[in-house]
Amino acid sequence: MKRVYKSKQEPEALARYRKSYPRETWEHFRRRARNGYREVKRQILQDQHGLCAYCEIGIKLAQAETEVDDFRVEHFYPKGATQERGHNYHLDWRNLLGVCHGGSQPCVPDAERRYSELKRDRSCDVPKGGKEISGLILNPLKIPGRVRIFRYAEHSGKMFVDEESCPQHLRRKANSTIRELNLNAPRLMRMRLAVIEKLEDEISQMLAQGQPLEEALALLAETCLLPDYEGVSLSFFSVIRWYLGEAAEQVIRASGDRL
Numbered sequence: 001m002k003r004v005y006k007s008k009q010e011p012e013a014l015a016r017y018r019k020s021y022p023r024e025t026w027e028h029f030r031r032r033a034r035n036g037y038r039e040v041k042r043q044i045l046q047d048q049h050g051l052c053a054y055c056e057i058g059i060k061l062a063q064a065e066t067e068v069d070d071f072r073v074e075h076f077y078p079k080g081a082t083q084e085r086g087h088n089y090h091l092d093w094r095n096l097l098g099v100c101h102g103g104s105q106p107c108v109p110d111a112e113r114r115y116s117e118l119k120r121d122r123s124c125d126v127p128k129g130g131k132e133i134s135g136l137i138l139n140p141l142k143i144p145g146r147v148r149i150f151r152y153a154e155h156s157g158k159m160f161v162d163e164e165s166c167p168q169h170l171r172r173k174a175n176s177t178i179r180e181l182n183l184n185a186p187r188l189m190r191m192r193l194a195v196i197e198k199l200e201d202e203i204s205q206m207l208a209q210g211q212p213l214e215e216a217l218a219l220l221a222e223t224c225l226l227p228d229y230e231g232v233s234l235s236f237f238s239v240i241r242w243y244l245g246e247a248a249e250q251v252i253r254a255s256g257d258r259l
């Protein structure tokens with residue numbers, strides 16, 4: 001999970017719909033304002049640089065008629081809390097996040113890697129469901145972007161709280177986030193391990209060609225952490241950030257801590 005910098009200006013269609021129908025549900029908006037729904041999804045994709053707000057896998061859009069988007073809109077504060085709290089979380093722009101299907105959808109692009117039949121392999125908003133756990137997990141819109149919160153095991157891709165850099169007041173909630181969202185699902189660990197192994201190989205090749213380690217790390221940090229020309233980041237940003245260490249932090253600081 002990384003910091004999400006959400007656009008302050010919400011999509012016009014959503015603002016317009018909420019003004020006309022302040023008590024309506026997300027389901028009604030999605031059905032009745034289909035163009036508005038697509039506008040919301042486009043803005044979420046742009047804000048999140050094409051990454052799932054929870055696990056950081058690339059959010060995939062369907063490429064064929066037989067596929068479905070591996071991308072849905074998640075409500076951080078559950079929609080069911082609307083009546084209890086007197087606030088319409090259904091249509092609150094700052095409550096909307098883009099997430100993957102968490103391994104639960106067999107018809108997504110690249111399904112052989114992204115789908116699993118095993119319940120223990122489900123992650124992100126799948127185990128979260130409609131439960132009110134917002135007080136137990138980190139909100140991607142509110143975590144600090146300037147510090148590293150998580151670290152990973154090089155041999156397995158397993159995710160841990162980084163005790164050296166994660167602010168102390170966030171550590172308990174960061175551990176709970178890993179547990180509640182099942183961010184150490186075997187499927188995610190395998191994909192994170194593949195990212196680590198690719199970085200290892202690239203560094204080894206650069207060193208074999210005579211490039212100094214610091215230069216190799218700096219080049220990889222810029223190449224791997226900065227979004228591409230379409231504004232899309234590589235999957236598992238936080239894994240790359242952790243592995244490249246200070247070289248990654250320099251790139252993040254140079255961006256104004258807004259990557």
